[in-house]
Amino acid sequence: MPQVKLFGILRQHAGSPQLIFAGETVRNVLQDLCAGKPELCAAIFTADQTGLRPHIRIMLNGRDIDMLQGFETPVGESDTLAIIPPIAGGFS
Amino acid sequence: MQGWAGKILDIDLTNGAVRTLPLDMEMARLFLGGRGLGARLLWDLVGPEVEPLAPENVLIFAVGPLTASGAQTSNRFSVSTKSPLTGTGLDANSGGWWGMQFKRTGHDALIVRGKAEHPVLIEITPAGVQIKDATHLWGKTVFETTALLGQDNQKRNVLCIGPAGENRSRMASIMNDGTRALARGGPGAVMGSKNLKAIVVEGDQKNQPEDRERFRFMLYETGKLIKASPITSQAYPEFGTAVVMNVVNEIGALPTRNFLQSQFENAELISGEHMADTILVKNQACWACPIACTRVTKTSHSEGEGPEYETAWAFGAQLGVSDLELIAEANYLCNDLGLDTISTGSTIGCAMELAEHGLIDSSLRFGRGDLLHETIRDIAYRRNLGDELAEGSYRFADSYNASEYSMSSKKLEMPAYDPRGMQGQGLLYATSNRGACHMRGNMLGPEVLALPRLIDRLAYQGKAGIVAVHQNAAALVDSLVICKFTNVAVAEEYFARLLSAVSGLDFTAENLMRVGERTWNMERLYNLREGFTKADDTLPDRMLNDPVEEGPSAGYTVHLEPMLKEYYAFRGWDAQGVPSSKIEGAGIG
Numbered sequence: 001m002p003q004v005k006l007f008g009i010l011r012q013h014a015g016s017p018q019l020i021f022a023g024e025t026v027r028n029v030l031q032d033l034c035a036g037k038p039e040l041c042a043a044i045f046t047a048d049q050t051g052l053r054p055h056i057r058i059m060l061n062g063r064d065i066d067m068l069q070g071f072e073t074p075v076g077e078s079d080t081l082a083i084i085p086p087i088a089g090g091f092s
Numbered sequence: 093m094q095g096w097a098g099k100i101l102d103i104d105l106t107n108g109a110v111r112t113l114p115l116d117m118e119m120a121r122l123f124l125g126g127r128g129l130g131a132r133l134l135w136d137l138v139g140p141e142v143e144p145l146a147p148e149n150v151l152i153f154a155v156g157p158l159t160a161s162g163a164q165t166s167n168r169f170s171v172s173t174k175s176p177l178t179g180t181g182l183d184a185n186s187g188g189w190w191g192m193q194f195k196r197t198g199h200d201a202l203i204v205r206g207k208a209e210h211p212v213l214i215e216i217t218p219a220g221v222q223i224k225d226a227t228h229l230w231g232k233t234v235f236e237t238t239a240l241l242g243q244d245n246q247k248r249n250v251l252c253i254g255p256a257g258e259n260r261s262r263m264a265s266i267m268n269d270g271t272r273a274l275a276r277g278g279p280g281a282v283m284g285s286k287n288l289k290a291i292v293v294e295g296d297q298k299n300q301p302e303d304r305e306r307f308r309f310m311l312y313e314t315g316k317l318i319k320a321s322p323i324t325s326q327a328y329p330e331f332g333t334a335v336v337m338n339v340v341n342e343i344g345a346l347p348t349r350n351f352l353q354s355q356f357e358n359a360e361l362i363s364g365e366h367m368a369d370t371i372l373v374k375n376q377a378c379w380a381c382p383i384a385c386t387r388v389t390k391t392s393h394s395e396g397e398g399p400e401y402e403t404a405w406a407f408g409a410q411l412g413v414s415d416l417e418l419i420a421e422a423n424y425l426c427n428d429l430g431l432d433t434i435s436t437g438s439t440i441g442c443a444m445e446l447a448e449h450g451l452i453d454s455s456l457r458f459g460r461g462d463l464l465h466e467t468i469r470d471i472a473y474r475r476n477l478g479d480e481l482a483e484g485s486y487r488f489a490d491s492y493n494a495s496e497y498s499m500s501s502k503k504l505e506m507p508a509y510d511p512r513g514m515q516g517q518g519l520l521y522a523t524s525n526r527g528a529c530h531m532r533g534n535m536l537g538p539e540v541l542a543l544p545r546l547i548d549r550l551a552y553q554g555k556a557g558i559v560a561v562h563q564n565a566a567a568l569v570d571s572l573v574i575c576k577f578t579n580v581a582v583a584e585e586y587f588a589r590l591l592s593a594v595s596g597l598d599f600t601a602e603n604l605m606r607v608g609e610r611t612w613n614m615e616r617l618y619n620l621r622e623g624f625t626k627a628d629d630t631l632p633d634r635m636l637n638d639p640v641e642e643g644p645s646a647g648y649t650v651h652l653e654p655m656l657k658e659y660y661a662f663r664g665w666d667a668q669g670v671p672s673s674k675i676e677g678a679g680i681g
Binding site: 005007008009011017054055057059061062063064067082084085086087088089 | 644
């Protein structure tokens with residue numbers, strides 16, 4: 001099943017740096033995540049769950065899903081989904 | 093003073109002359125302060141005939157119109173000089189307290205010329221300016237010197253060099269307030285070449301805003317923005333800059349083992365998250381900073397500040413080292429000896445690769461963290477192989493006819509983003525006026541974090557304009573002078589209103605961005621006068637011709653040439669990268 005990696009503050013919401021969730025698309029995986037980890041879900045999605053909270057990014061195997069097929073991007077068994085919280089580096 | 097103090101202190105160490113010059117207010121309006129003012133003054137003061145370590149080179153310490161006003165992060169200052177590492181015009185800037193305290197002495201800049209006969213220090217207090225003997229301090233480390241000179245954050249602030257600067261390592265930093273660094277490009281070596289050990293400042297003047305009510309309102313507004321941003325209110329204070337380590341690794345842009353790979357298998361162990369779980373004691377802030385990104389850390393053997401992301405990378409992934417305690421201690425050591433952590437780490441990485449190939453006789457190897465601290469000491473004191481490494485990676489590798497192993501542009505070591513996985517970053521490094529640098533703009537925002545919006549990190553078309561705007565914005569922030577982290581939450585429009593309130597003059601976001609562009613062109617013209625050409629706007633051969641072998645950036649090299657062409661056109665330069673227009677009001681062109 002796809003692995004979900006978490007960074008920064010999101011790890012505190014999940015209690016772990018990486019988790020396993022089921023799903024054939026990004027949307028399915030995130031739905032599974034929300035069912036199992038509501039606190040983490042609340043940190044990622046807006047209150048009405050219609051979109052991501054500001055500055056949250058989702059990457060599939062290192063590529064931002066906005067550069068792929070968004071939430072409908074197919075996810076394979078050995079794929080890695082990374083969820084990035086609001087962060088910045090030396091200068092952004 | 094309202095914004096500008098209107099005075100430049102000018103000290104000639106050769107004859108001990110101390111003068112106070114009026115600040116040209118037209119120049120101040122066009123270049124503001126800090127980096128911009130420094131670049132403009134450097135044009136007049138240091139021509140192409142001057143060697144960087146000769147007495148004729150100058151050090152220009154400059155603050156900005158917002159400095160010490162109380163505006164968020166208005167603590168910073170810069171030093172401008174001709175770089176002994178790159179030969180370009182250089183400015184490096186730093187936070188802490190010293191910049192605020194210098195402004196309170198009633199000056200906008202300090203020019204230091206000449207060379208003293210013996211080690212000296214400069215003391216600037218309400219009682220006057222004195223050049224004092226510092227023979228007893230020569231040979232002391234930064235921490236020792238800072239303590240001996242009575243560092244007190246709120247009252248008396250010390251700026252000094254360590255042994256690396258005294259020994260003229262081309263990677264030597266100037267340190268202020270003990271642990272803050274003007275690091276890149278070797279300004280510490282210039283200070284050492286002048287026999288200048290330290291500059292101590294005590295001020296009693298205030299930068300009183302012209303329109304106090306408007307200023308207070310703007311402080312409230314900018315404060316709200318900084319508090320509302322999850323980046324400035326949560327990510328920086330909680331995890332520091334090293335929180336990007338895992339993310340940059342995830343996309344396959346974390347330079348590993350001298351840029352041979354772009355992912356580090358132990359990135360997690362040197363990340364901001366791991367730091368927070370292990371060696372982090374607390375976070376800390378510079379003067380008037382609500383963000384507080386500084387890491388105060390403690391290892392089994394020592395304690396100090398840092399490491400930042402770039403430092404954790406330079407002594408970590410770049411060397412194949414994953415022991416965070418050892419990396420943090422390397423950071424403390426560089427602060428104490430006065431060395432730039434990025435160039436020092438990357439130069440050691442270059443040596444490790446040469447040793448792996450048998451091109452030098454050394455026990456250095458990727459992963460040999462056990463040799464790290466001694467190698468750093470050797471660089472600072474110019475002992476053994478360290479004497480050669482102190483020249484920086486390019487000169488070191490070139491002396492073995494192996495300059496292609498130096499991961500640098502214009503001889504400045506590249507920081508912690510592999511440009512093959514971030515094409516715009518490649519253009520940014522290649523065109524950066526002081527050499528490869530992530531603080532002259534950084535494409536991590538648009539290419540990875542969607543700040544302000546996402547662009548394809550692996551595409552090269554259409555990048556030039558975004559790179560140029562980021563570079564101009566960085567030049568503006570460095571000229572105000574404030575911390576770039578505020579710019580994550582606060583747009584240029586707010587800076588314009590703050591500056592208008594402080595100075596009583598009218599500034600808009602548009603004319604502030606012109607200051608950034610003007611500064612960039614000024615620096616470009618300086619480098620061209622020094623003999624730099626389009627051929628210097630380049631990257632190591634490895635970035636241009638060796639595709640990343642594995643990971644999310646596999647198969648990519650930097651497509652520099654088409655981006656450069658687009659970039660010159662966007663800036664209005666000719667095909668050789670020469671600005672065609674005069675610089676407004678600067679008297680040159």
